[in-house]
Amino acid sequence: MDLVRVSEFIWEIPKSGEMRVPARIYASEKLIELARRDQTLQQARNVACLPGIQRMSYVMPDAHQGYGFPIGGVAAFDLEEGIISPGGVGYDINCGVRLLRTDFKERDITAKRKELLAEVFKEVPAGVGKGGITRLSRSVLKEILVKGAEWAVEQGYGTAEDLDRTEERGRMKDASWEFISDRAMERGIPQLGTLGAGNHFLEIQKVDEIYDPEVARAFGINEKEQVLVMIHCGSRGLGHQIATDYIELMENKFGFKGLPDRELINAPFRSDLGQRYYKSMCAAVNYAFANRQMIAHWVRDVFARVMGSAKGMRQIYDVCHNVAKVEKHTVNGKGKLLCIHRKGATRSFGPGRPEIPEVYRGVGQPVLIPGSMGTASYILVGTKEAEELSFSSTAHGAGRVMSRNEALRRFRGEQIRDELARKGVELKATSWKGVAEEASAAYKDVDEVVRVSHETRLGKLVARVVPIGVMKG
């Protein structure tokens, strides 16, 4: 396969064969080498063959091999001639990140750090098969699927200000529960308000470095050592089942002949099945927004109880990094509505976009990029340039470089806990084996990922944060 270096951080696979557009990868030499080792480039090329794709098939700096579409893949499709694909969104619909700021400094919470983490661990259900606090009725679940985080706020979980600082205000308006299977509903009922397991986590963090003080201030980040809380989770079994169901339905309806990969199965966006998937996916997005809204509320409760007050604890933003959305972008000089698939990619709107909250419209959208367990995470800001570069998208995290088996052979959970403790990081987890699988050495260097994002202007660096307490499901 041809891979042409366009500039220091831009690589392209020129159009050939069945490709309708070229593929473009944003990466340093180090990151492109990692992408070459697995199927990432081939998958980016396959996506470029899908009907109605616009401009290019894009690959973000943290990309790795996924199913059908690469993780870290961004593709936009024409609404009339293009498609929508569950594989372009991923199984964990609206897997995303929420970030809360506080007025506390690290030294304010040092004495109570252990207690804070222990209480959060008690309040926020986590781990495999761990149910939420309430047994929902099906009618309430339907309401949540339509209203998202708005439902949670109506029930007293957080405030309307949280909604203002959430992508889509925590509710995708095109959502419908009507085309969601019983199985998906059943999986959704026990899991609302749960963190889950795997790479999902909740961290108490401190600001470690500020790169752009002006934008940081606009986001509510004032100085080093300031305490933040990051929540990383998604739509749980409900979203996973919707993806599985629609892959089957699309396969039964359209077959997968002619597709280079079975997981690229798709439906025309305007088709009945395409619309059913889109509306169900929006409902799963809403479920995940409600999920993070509830978890954030419990975290605030814990801070209020343990510290005596949830001093200045306010939401900075909530982003989804597995989603398909209808957005307006410019193609060939004309503004047009497109179905943007971001699979393991974060939206990064620059200043002025009407979709971003008024408080941030002057500076751009906060972009939250979690690192691996126990390592730094980053706060970036969206740029105007990203519209042209990647339909306003950037990276979403670190991405694995080591298999779970190998991580299990090399690391022990208890040893990781002790090492983190020596660095002053507290760790609570539901399984030590699970901790070993998520060892930070099994992940790419997130510093390199955000450096490429910054240099290419996909998203600019604002601040680096490091954990002081980690809760892993």
Add this chain to the structure above:
Amino acid sequence: MEKRYEILEHMADGKFRAYGHNLEECLANAALALASLMWDPDKIQPEIGESIRLEATSPEQLTVKFLTELIYLLEVKSFLLGRVNGVRLEEEKKNGKTIYHLEAEVTGDRLSGQYEIYGQVKAVTYNEMKIERTGDGLVLQVVVDM
């Protein structure tokens, strides 16, 4: 004892091969392989039985649906699979297409503090899925999203 399954290296997710003389045995062993990514099936007490019935339009789809059912049983019924007592398959020709009917009986126990759950399988994928004949049987390869 013959090897029932083996867990393979996969950068981001879970991958395994299940072996058997036929597709029924392969699916039974694939269920154990899937469970082993989350808990140790040999340690699960045989306290409860569950029956699975489903149909699919291809052996690959059958694999996805059968294994997804075990994730469903975990998440909705807190059921941890310990053993597969039998998988029966029937093929039916309908309008020129083959429909695969599966029935399976599994035993296991409810999730509780006595069992360590160390991983979570989110979904079963078609990625790198292979069903291949070997000398005296079949091998089924599956990648799951974790």
